């Protein structure tokens with residue numbers, strides 16, 4: 001997966017994790033060569049397997065971040081037993097978009 005180098009114009013370099021903890025579970029993040037060729041979306045969330053699949057052909061940091069956060073919100077809602085919220089794609093997508101915007105525009109203290 002090609003990730004752009006951090007520049008002044010893109011200060012929030014996104015780094016895709018390989019795993020993370022949510023609730024009592026360890027989620028694995030799989031980068032799948034060409035997920036869309038399987039007829040699937042660019043990202044998939046598998047609650048029972050505790051896995052998130054991300055299309056390895058994504059070569060745009062913003063789309064990668066948005067796709068990952070989208071799948072994270074599915075995991076967040078399902079981890080709380082709120083399948084009703086997880087199945088609401090508009091809510092999931094809006095939540096991911098807002099988090100993506102926040103992360104892209106966040107300002108940090110300069111290292112000294």
Ligand SMILES: [Zn+2]
Nearest residue numbers: 070074089092
């Ligand atoms: Zn979705």
